[in-house]
Amino acid sequence: FEYIQPLIPKYPGSRVGERLPFQWSIHRVEDARELIKIKANGEPKFHREYLASGTDDFREECATKLLEVLGNSSDPIIVYFSGAEKGAIESLADNVPKLSRDLRLLISRLRDLLVIVRSHICLPTFFPKERPLGTSTYSIKNVATPLSPEFSYGDLDGLSGGMAAAAAFYRIMEGEYKEGEKEKELRNELLMYCRYDTLAMVKVHQALLQLTI
16 A cells, blocks of 8 residues: 555545555465466566545545455455554545445455564665665565565666655645646556555565475
8 A cells, every 4th residue: 555644634534644545556366386486577467556546535446446356355465564554454444434344354364474574584685774765674675675686676767665655646636737747657656666565575475485495
């Protein structure tokens, strides 16, 4: 998820500083065999994404489309730092009461790669001299490349952080670019950045599985 936290409530029923998810990305891997076979520069065949238009209240649409992909299943949902994902899902559940039950069922399916990495792996390359702004030692941005050297956030053009993503979406919401070329460019950068985050989880998951073989 990417989310904003408006200091002035934006929509009916929303609260000051409430986490409002405006974007998500999902890569799905069917089993360990598929995960292992993903090539160095490849990614899973299944990918879905959502990015709100920014012109209307997006909470119900975001939740509905999320459940279209993740609902009616008991499969684990692999995340990195489950606190953020749990908070985003809880916000959607609070704001869309008719979907609250189904959304909250997703929380019990969350499986956190951060817990495994932080508990069992420590590499010198987790401690870069120039740490990306706003990241911790075990941030996905710090561990993805050491564990999967062919993957790098440095390959991204444009946005490369959650704070920058939120700021870009705020500008879209305020109509700063009025659907011009700059808005299209920002939306493409938002989609690519969020896609990289879930692809990074795939790469970390793949690396951890390979360590066990």
